[in-house]
Amino acid sequence: xxxxxxxxxxxxxxxxxxxxxxxxxxxxxxxxxxxxxxxxxxxxxxxxxxxxxxxxxxxxxxxxxxxxxxxxxxxxxxxxxxxxxxxxxxxxxxxxxxxxxxxxxxxxxxxxxxxxxxxxxxxxxxxxxxxxxxxxxxxxxxxxxxxxxxxxxxxxxxxxxxxxxxxxxxxxxxxxxxxxxxxxxxxxxxxxxxxxxxxxxxxxxxxxxxxxxxxxxxxxxxxxxxxxxxxxxxxxxxxxx
Amino acid sequence: xxxxxxxxxxxxxxxxxxxxxxxxxxxxxxxxxxxxxxxxxxxxxxxxxxxxxxxxxxxxxxxxxxxxxxxxxxxxxxxxxxxxxxxxxxxxxxxxxxxxxxxxxxxxxxxxxxxxxxxxxxxxxxxxxxxxxxxxxxxxxxxxxxxxxxxxxxxxxxxxxxxxxxxxxxxxxxxxxxxxxxxxxxxxxxxxxxxxxxxxxxxxxxxxxxxxxxxxxxxxxxxxxxxxxxx
Amino acid sequence: xxxxxxxxxxxxxxxxxxxxxxxxxxxxxxxxxxxxxxxxxxxxxxxxxxxxxxxxxxxxxxxxxxxxxxxxxxxxxxxxxxxxxxxxxxxxxxxxxxxxxxxxxxxxxxxxxxxxxxxxxxxxxxxxxxxxxxxxxxxxxxxxxxxxxxxxxxxxxxxxxxxxxxxxxxxxxxxxxxxxxxxxxxxxxxxxxxxxxxxxxxxxxxxxxxxxxxxxxxxxxxxxxxxxxxxxxxxxxxxxxxxxxxxxxxxxxxxxxxxxxxxxxxxxxx
Numbered sequence: 001x002x003x004x005x006x007x008x009x010x011x012x013x014x015x016x017x018x019x020x021x022x023x024x025x026x027x028x029x030x031x032x033x034x035x036x037x038x039x040x041x042x043x044x045x046x047x048x049x050x051x052x053x054x055x056x057x058x059x060x061x062x063x064x065x066x067x068x069x070x071x072x073x074x075x076x077x078x079x080x081x082x083x084x085x086x087x088x089x090x091x092x093x094x095x096x097x098x099x100x101x102x103x104x105x106x107x108x109x110x111x112x113x114x115x116x117x118x119x120x121x122x123x124x125x126x127x128x129x130x131x132x133x134x135x136x137x138x139x140x141x142x143x144x145x146x147x148x149x150x151x152x153x154x155x156x157x158x159x160x161x162x163x164x165x166x167x168x169x170x171x172x173x174x175x176x177x178x179x180x181x182x183x184x185x186x187x188x189x190x191x192x193x194x195x196x197x198x199x200x201x202x203x204x205x206x207x208x209x210x211x212x213x214x215x216x217x218x219x220x221x222x223x224x225x226x227x228x229x230x231x232x233x234x235x236x237x238x239x240x241x
Numbered sequence: 242x243x244x245x246x247x248x249x250x251x252x253x254x255x256x257x258x259x260x261x262x263x264x265x266x267x268x269x270x271x272x273x274x275x276x277x278x279x280x281x282x283x284x285x286x287x288x289x290x291x292x293x294x295x296x297x298x299x300x301x302x303x304x305x306x307x308x309x310x311x312x313x314x315x316x317x318x319x320x321x322x323x324x325x326x327x328x329x330x331x332x333x334x335x336x337x338x339x340x341x342x343x344x345x346x347x348x349x350x351x352x353x354x355x356x357x358x359x360x361x362x363x364x365x366x367x368x369x370x371x372x373x374x375x376x377x378x379x380x381x382x383x384x385x386x387x388x389x390x391x392x393x394x395x396x397x398x399x400x401x402x403x404x405x406x407x408x409x410x411x412x413x414x415x416x417x418x419x420x421x422x423x424x425x426x427x428x429x430x431x432x433x434x435x436x437x438x439x440x441x442x443x444x445x446x447x448x449x450x451x452x453x454x455x456x457x458x459x460x461x462x463x464x465x466x467x468x469x470x471x472x
Numbered sequence: 473x474x475x476x477x478x479x480x481x482x483x484x485x486x487x488x489x490x491x492x493x494x495x496x497x498x499x500x501x502x503x504x505x506x507x508x509x510x511x512x513x514x515x516x517x518x519x520x521x522x523x524x525x526x527x528x529x530x531x532x533x534x535x536x537x538x539x540x541x542x543x544x545x546x547x548x549x550x551x552x553x554x555x556x557x558x559x560x561x562x563x564x565x566x567x568x569x570x571x572x573x574x575x576x577x578x579x580x581x582x583x584x585x586x587x588x589x590x591x592x593x594x595x596x597x598x599x600x601x602x603x604x605x606x607x608x609x610x611x612x613x614x615x616x617x618x619x620x621x622x623x624x625x626x627x628x629x630x631x632x633x634x635x636x637x638x639x640x641x642x643x644x645x646x647x648x649x650x651x652x653x654x655x656x657x658x659x660x661x662x663x664x665x666x667x668x669x670x671x672x673x674x675x676x677x678x679x680x681x682x683x684x685x686x687x688x689x690x691x692x693x694x695x696x697x698x699x700x701x702x703x704x705x706x707x708x709x710x711x712x713x714x715x716x717x718x719x720x721x722x723x724x725x726x727x728x729x730x731x732x733x734x735x736x737x738x739x740x741x742x
Contacts, residue, residue: 057370077376087371090389090471099385100375133472147375325544325704333704335545336499336530417499417530420513435649436508437656437674 004069006078006154007186008032009054014063016049023049025210035202036187042233046210047190051159055081076104079155080148084163086140088132093124096132097147104151118146122176138169145176156180158189174200194234198222206230245443252444267425270338271405274345279398282353287383290361307351313410319344320414336417344411349401356397361386392464399460406453497526498709501546503617504647507531509667509736514729519716525709535615541565544702547710552692553617566695570718573726573737577621577688578666581681582659595685596629603631606640608660612651613643621690622663665690667736
């Protein structure tokens with residue numbers, strides 16, 4: 001297993017087009033270890049597509065995406081992603097977490113320990129044997145986090161993880177994310193929720209219509225946005241007025 | 242009609258030994274065919290659903306079309322294969338239950354593959370991103386989906402059983418409807434009808450229907466219970 | 473790969489479930505009418521008890537039965553169409569032909585009897601009257617012994633049925649039972665073997681119209697399929713069956729078979 005960190009991740013002039021439309025327009029950026037990164041933008045700005053490009057689920061139409069140390073196929077993944085809607089297998093909560101570990105080839109006894117730890121870290125130990133698909137939305141999303149966390153990835157991508165959840169579930173998810181961040185995992189999260197960005201983010205990447213317009217530490221971004229679009233977004237104004 | 246019902250009841254109540262032998266053979270042949278066709282067909286369907294083969298669309302259309310294979314055509318083809326004059330004659334399984342199992346397996350294999358492909362393709366749409374994110378390769382994904390869609394696949398398996406248990410063309414030709422050896426419910430019904438013993442034929446038909454309904458009911462209940470438990 | 477190995481093993485296990493029958497058996501190609509008469513149900517258990525050989529009868533039309541044997545899929549043929557059997561022999565597919573027994577055909581017809589032949593003893597006259605009246609007539613049309621006999625009778629009556637048939641002549645391509653069903657449904661005349669007629673339950677308005685004519689005589693023959701041409705034939709077991717069927721004991725058992733007190737088959741092995 002290679003010991004080199006997979007970060008930094010470099011995107012160079014990355015574009016992505018589909019159905020005749022340009023969704024990501026020549027984005028260049030670097031994701032480094034350390035502060036949690038929030039990708040902020042309105043709906044349709046291209047946040048989800050950018051996340052998938054970085055995670056490797058989509059390939060760019062042009063430009064380059066490079067990790068510091070490329071992942072070897074078959075080796076346990078060092079980056080994980082949590083989607084807006086959790087997709088659970090038709091098995092128990094603990095089996096879902098174990099699934100991620102089995103794919104990585106983790107042997108059975110170690111699996112059990114890691115599964116326990118993961119479920120504990122998100123507060124779902126009491127639901128370990130429950131069938132995952134009958135859990136509530138918030139519980140399933142926490143389970144998704146546990147599953148993503150089980151392999152202790154270096155980078156955790158989160159694509160609007162609380163967009164479908166109610167306020168109390170949202171709070172629970174945010175506290176788990178904060179804990180992972182504190183434990184040293186690099187958090188890269190997409191959201192359109194300003195409050196959430198302020199609560200969880202250390203730095204903001206502002207995306208508007210597929211273009212990366214601004215990058216700044218969170219305090220600076222909210223107090224002194226450099227672009228008109230960012231300013232309008234922060235004030236909650238409609239982008240087409 | 243009432244003659245038929247009383248004929249059926251008389252057979253059942255009498256627990257006629259011949260009848261039991263025929264029913265057991267029918268179940269043995271059709272269930273074996275279902276088991277083999279499922280073992281081959283479900284993974285095939287999963288592979289097509291998840292894989293990226295050239296000519297995939299053609300294969301899918303072909304499989305869907307083969308679902309409607311006429312049983313008598315399958316019977317004829319298998320007979321030509323297994324006849325002593327044919328390529329596999331040396332196996333010597335013509336006019337034995339094994340030949341009937343082969344014919345029915347071929348008959349329902351397209352059903353298993355085509356319907357499982359549909360179910361798994363639908364599931365793949367939901368699961369693809371998540372499974373790829375977790376690092377699952379295509380083979381792993383296919384197996385995972387096969388297990389995850391197991392309750393839908395139960396319906397597929399049922400469809401295969403229904404088709405096998407109901408057909409007469411294939412087993413008649415490759416089995417020869419030999420008394421005590423290859424006579425099953427459908428061929429017995431055909432025989433009794435041709436002998437003019439319609440009440441008996443209808444009675445047997447009612448029994449066959451009852452079996453198929455029972456199997457379907459059991460599977461439906463299983464699905465319901467599982468749905469409630471696993472979601 | 474481990475998956476695939478497990479898959480193949482399961483399939484082999486399932487397919488191998490029917491253990492190879494330890495008993496000795498032969499496949500006899502015969503006709504549907506013979507089987508449906510119930511003769512085999514009576515005759516074969518006696519043979520099996522004596523020799524331990526199970527006889528598996530595949531019942532088809534005579535033409536199909538002989539074709540089955542031509543492909544080597546039967547050990548013995550037991551049919552009733554002399555000319556077809558001789559041809560089979562001449563082609564080298566059979567070893568030797570033995571007369572076994574005879575039964576007879578009967579001309580069945582609707583009780584209303586549109587051709588006015590009921591009670592007659594002359595089959596050729598009966599057929600001529602049917603054609604003259606253009607009364608509905610069902611033919612088996614399936615190259616069976618019965619069908620061949622029917623065609624021979626038309627010829628003997630001086631009628632070229634292939635040329636002279638009209639819409640009254642219904643060529644169904646069916647076995648004896650289904651053809652009788654059709655005749656009952658259509659109220660038509662039909663040539664049937666007595667055995668099938670006696671056990672036929674769906675008679676509708678049908679009854680015997682003409683019987684007893686010597687020309688309605690139906691001879692059965694038995695042949696061992698030639699092992700020189702088809703090496704897989706179980707020649708010892710098959711020969712044992714042929715020998716038994718023409719032996720005094722086999723012949724006696726054939727004569728003993730009755731339906732409703734009536735003997736169906738008359739042994740005449742020489």
